[in-house]
Amino acid sequence: MNSEFLQSLEVMGLGMLGIFAVTAVLILVMVILTKLFPVKK
Amino acid sequence: MNQILGLFSNVQNITWQSVVMWIIGAVMIYLGIRREMEPTLLVPMGFGAILANLPLSGAITQAAGEIGPLNWLFDKGVANEIFLLLLFIGIGAMCDFTPLLANPKMMLFGAAAQFGIFFTLSLATALGFDIHDAASIGIIGAADGPTSIFVANHFGSKYVGAIIVAAYSYMALVPIIQPPVIKLITTKKERRIRMSYAANHVSKTAKIIFPILVTIIADLVAPKSVALVGFLMFGNLIRECGVLNSLSDTAQNTLANLITLLLGLTVAVKMEAASFLTVETLMIIGLGLVAFIFDTIGGVLFAKILNLFTPHNKINPMIGACGISAFPMSARVINKMGMDEDPTNILLMHAVGANVSGQIASVLAGGLILTLIK
Numbered sequence: 206m207n208s209e210f211l212q213s214l215e216v217m218g219l220g221m222l223g224i225f226a227v228t229a230v231l232i233l234v235m236v237i238l239t240k241l242f243p244v245k246k
Numbered sequence: 247m248n249q250i251l252g253l254f255s256n257v258q259n260i261t262w263q264s265v266v267m268w269i270i271g272a273v274m275i276y277l278g279i280r281r282e283m284e285p286t287l288l289v290p291m292g293f294g295a296i297l298a299n300l301p302l303s304g305a306i307t308q309a310a311g312e313i314g315p316l317n318w319l320f321d322k323g324v325a326n327e328i329f330l331l332l333l334f335i336g337i338g339a340m341c342d343f344t345p346l347l348a349n350p351k352m353m354l355f356g357a358a359a360q361f362g363i364f365f366t367l368s369l370a371t372a373l374g375f376d377i378h379d380a381a382s383i384g385i386i387g388a389a390d391g392p393t394s395i396f397v398a399n400h401f402g403s404k405y406v407g408a409i410i411v412a413a414y415s416y417m418a419l420v421p422i423i424q425p426p427v428i429k430l431i432t433t434k435k436e437r438r439i440r441m442s443y444a445a446n447h448v449s450k451t452a453k454i455i456f457p458i459l460v461t462i463i464a465d466l467v468a469p470k471s472v473a474l475v476g477f478l479m480f481g482n483l484i485r486e487c488g489v490l491n492s493l494s495d496t497a498q499n500t501l502a503n504l505i506t507l508l509l510g511l512t513v514a515v516k517m518e519a520a521s522f523l524t525v526e527t528l529m530i531i532g533l534g535l536v537a538f539i540f541d542t543i544g545g546v547l548f549a550k551i552l553n554l555f556t557p558h559n560k561i562n563p564m565i566g567a568c569g570i571s572a573f574p575m576s577a578r579v580i581n582k583m584g585m586d587e588d589p590t591n592i593l594l595m596h597a598v599g600a601n602v603s604g605q606i607a608s609v610l611a612g613g614l615i616l617t618l619i620k
Contacts, residue, residue, distance in 0.1 A: 213371040213380060216618045217364035221357075223614045224607060227467050228357040231606070234459050235350035242451040 259301030263519035271295030283418035294514025336502030338481020345599035356603030359569025361544025362387035366537040387537030388608035389572040407516030412534030439562040471613015545569040568600035571608040577601040
């Protein structure tokens with residue numbers, strides 16, 4: 206098992222974790238934005 | 247007579263490799279024109295492939311010769327990433343994030359559908375590519391040409407030509423790649439799931455602040471992605487602010503067309519026969535397909551997992567497949583698949599929401615790769 210393959214598995218884990226973490230923050234931002242700035246009736 | 251024959255002396259410099267590249271170029275032109283597959287890129291790239299592989303072509307730098315115009319353009323526009331960033335302003339101006347802001351959970355599918363990038367990265371290292379080339383190959387799964395070029399170029403991959411061809415070809419092939427994969431991993435009942443759409447209106451203020459906040463967040467998490475994300479979001483800001491309509495139109499049309507034209511021709515310098523006609527190119531074409539397939543699988547399976555936790559408010563799992571970038575092709579494909587299963591089931595707005603989220607997520611994935619791999 207080459208070391209680069211093992212490194213790629215680490216990148217996969219951290220990458221997917223990272224992207225879901227950023228996604229969670231972005232969802233939060235979107236929810237807050239739409240609550241703070243609703244469409245004026 | 248000899249002088250006349252001398253005019254054609256360059257004929258003897260034609261090699262079979264050059265001829266193969268002409269054929270590849272001709273096929274790209276054919277696919278662009280007759281099949282209308284990404285014609286804005288395949289036609290210039292196809293012509294560029296022919297131009298770059300003519301014997302002693304003056305369009306590219308020859309050994310100990312003058313710098314060819316295509317190489318000059320590549321160095322001044324692609325190698326320093328300027329063309330790609332300018333193109334991202336145009337793409338940002340084309341993106342309407344309203345369906346995503348109205349239904350933020352669609353963002354989850356953008357994240358899940360990046361799985362193909364990381365899966366392919368690992369597969370490529372297992373096949374013997376070094377980690378930088380493997381990352382450049384994996385990013386084909388971003389289904390986003392400029393991001394693929396940006397990452398491959400950043401890592402100085404020697405396979406840039408093959409990566410670009412694979413990225414744009416598969417983007418054009420989304421209507422052929424995604425449906426069979428989705429059908430394989432979903433049941434007919436799942437594909438007929440209806441999703442209610444409450445037309446939640448989004449205020450102009452929210453749409454203006456959103457691109458600014460996304461840029462800041464991207465910088466905090468993956469600073470190397472902020473050039474890409476920033477230019478994308480700047481394009482979106484000029485679209486949404488309402489006072490720069492003329493700039494927005496220019497970015498969406500003139501700027502994007504001009505850069506696409508130059509980009510298509512310029513990347514041909516990476517399609518010289520000597521570096522393109524290799525076994526690795528075939529492997530990259532295959533790995534690119536794997537990336538698109540596993541992006542689709544990642545998005546669909548994630549939707550199915552979510553459905554386990556929300557049995558009364560199920561998501562049509564096909565929506566997960568839209569998290570692959572390829573905007574707006576993927577949304578159209580999924581909407582059509584939904585209507586094929588049930589003509590009264592309109593999934594378009596959900597699909598567009600997931601699809602634009604894929605646009606953001608794919609750029610973030612590129613930035614994360616640049617951050618995680620030194």
